[in-house]
Every structure is written in structure tokens, then in C-alpha cells.
Amino acid sequence: MIEFKNVNKVYPDGTEAIKDFSLEIKEGELMTLIGPSGCGKTTTMKMINRLIDPTSGSIYINGKAITDYNIHELRWNIGYVLQQIALFPHMSIAENIAVVPEMKKWKKQEIVSRSHDLLDMVGLDPSTFGNRMPGELSGGQQQRIGVIRALAADPDIILMDEPFSALDPISREQLQNDIQQLQKEIKKTIVFVTHDMDEALKLGDRICLMKDGSMVQVDQAEQLIMNPANDFVKDFLGNKKSPWETTVGSIVDQQMDAIITKSIYESQTFPSQGTYIVVDEHSDYVDMVRNGSVFHGKTVRHDMTLSQAVELLQESDQLLFPVLDKQQVVGILTYPQIVAYLKSKTAIENGVTHQ
Secondary structure, eight states: OEEEEEEEEEOTTSOEEEEEEEEEEOTTOEEEEEOSTTSSHHHHHHHHTTSSOOSEEEEEETTEEGGGSOHHHHHHTEEEEETTOOOOTTSOHHHHHTHHHHHTTOOHHHHHHHHHHHHHHTTOOHHHHTTOOGGGSOHHHHHHHHHHHHHTTOOSEEEEESTTTTSOHHHHHHHHHHHHHHHHHHOOEEEEEOSOHHHHHHHOSEEEEEETTEEEEEEOHHHHHHSOSSHHHHHHHOSOOOGGGSBGGGTOBOOGGGEEEHHHHHHTOSOSSSEEEEEOTTOBEEEEEETTEEEOOOOEETTSBHHHHHHHHHTOOOSOEEEEETTEEEEEEOHHHHHHHHHHHHHHHTTOOOO
């Protein structure tokens, strides 16, 4: 979807802001860029919509160099959310949302319908908020408008430059949750710059950690935590992540002995005793069977932390739990797995190893 190939940015004073940067961001992926101040993360993001041009190297969107796009069309197809929100203060909320669709010459009724749908999507009643002015909204509400304004013309790509850093902790956490939920619905390609590691780990499908204009490590959250590339990554992550914050997906049991297909279940060619997970031909979750009786058991998301998963496990008498990525069963989770993992981490932290 978005590809950086050997990109460099050198300013006239000789400052090397970006050094030989290569990265591929997949369609529908939320990529977080993080690193110390001055590491080049915002410069990297601004090169995507050509607010900054690279000194050398190339950037592609859908296989086409961004320099080959008409710059206005390029930017119309890239939503942009800033920390400063930057709503037009003398325009109503509905008018703010309509800016880019009007530039793209959408029909008025299409714009009104889109505005209503987006306001509903972030829990703001269109009849109440559409005619309000930005100054009448709280900071968190204004930032929600900033997000949906970026979505208004249905762009393929959204750039978010530290969008929540000026908000209070409660509003910030709520908006993080909103983005997670929105992304499940809209499936846009999002590049999200943040200086907050917790935010990067929570939101990113993958995290790109940068230092001095270079990429240090690109990985999923659990891999970044469990397998840091070097001491810089370890130090940047800090010691605040307990084993309880490990995601289920990183310890999931992929021995699929307890998983049977729907056709096997219907033919009854499996032991009558025991607990089994039934999946369809796409490995999507269907039901569970315990000692021959069907029940729709509780499931665990692959991106849950162990702490969240244990709360769910405690509310159920199930012996094993299907782990889902969307609807697909990617493995199973049991209490003994969690205990074994936590014991192993405790042993390592206490300097105990087993040969």
C-alpha cells in the first residue's frame, strides 16, 4: 500500500533527518511510528502526503510513485489528523466535516448523509452536534470531529500526528478505544505518530521504532516486548511491562488436537468424551462440544493481554478457550499455559534458568 525505498532527507543546513529508510505499510494496517524527539517520525509521515519531499529515494502508494500523482488528488485521498485539531472556528461541525467532500464536488445530499453517518459512528448525535461551533465542544469531542473530518471523503490513507497527546488521560484513553473500534469498521491504512509507547503498543498492528532518522525495529507489539532488537529498544520500552501485559497470541497453543471441522463433528468421528472446538472450512469458529453436547463457549481475542484473558477465564467453567483473530481460530488457551508462561518469566527475572 505505502512503500518507502531507501528514503533520505537532508536539510540545507546539513541535518540528516531521515537516513536510508525503507518500510512497507500494508493495506488496512495501523502502523505506529515512535521514537525519541527528533528521531524523524513526523518527517517520515509528512513525506507520505508531500508536505515534505525526500532528498533521495522513493515513496510509493499502490505501486505508483507519489511524485506521479497530482498533488491535490494525492492529498484529497489522504486524511490528516493533527494534535492541534485545527477545526475551522467560524464553521459549524457539519461544515467542517464537509470541506474535502465539497472540494471533490460531492452532491450536497451525499455530504449530509456522510456527515450524519460519521457523527453517529463516534457517538455524537448529528441533530445535536451538526450545527454546533467547535468552541462549544470539549477537547475530546473536537478531536473526534478532527478524526471523522479526515474520514469524510472516504480516503484510503489516514495520517495521525500525535492526535491525542494534548488531551487529558481519560479523554485520551477513550479516543484510543474509539480508534480501535473505528478501525475494525473502516479498515483504513493508518500511519499514527506518537511519543507514548503504551499508545503505540495498544493501537499498532505493527510498531516502527526510530532513532536518529533510522528504523531500529519494526514488529508486532508482543514481538517488540518479547524480542527487542537491541538495548535501545529495551530501554525505550522500559521495565513497566509485566508478563501480564503479554498478548494471548504470543503464547497461544497451536497444537490443534482439540479443534475439529464441522464435517467431522457432523459425522461423529471423534471421541465422545472431552472438549472440542468446531470450525468451518475457513477455520472460522462455529461452536464447542463437551462430552458430546454442543455449547457456544466463550472465546478469547488474540490481542487480549493475559490479564484481560484471565478475567474472562475466571467467569467460566471451560477447560480450554478458542483464540480468535477476527473469527478465525488461531489456537487454544488454557489456565496451565498461562501459569507455565508466568512461572517461566518469573524464573528468568529472578535469574533462574534451566539447562
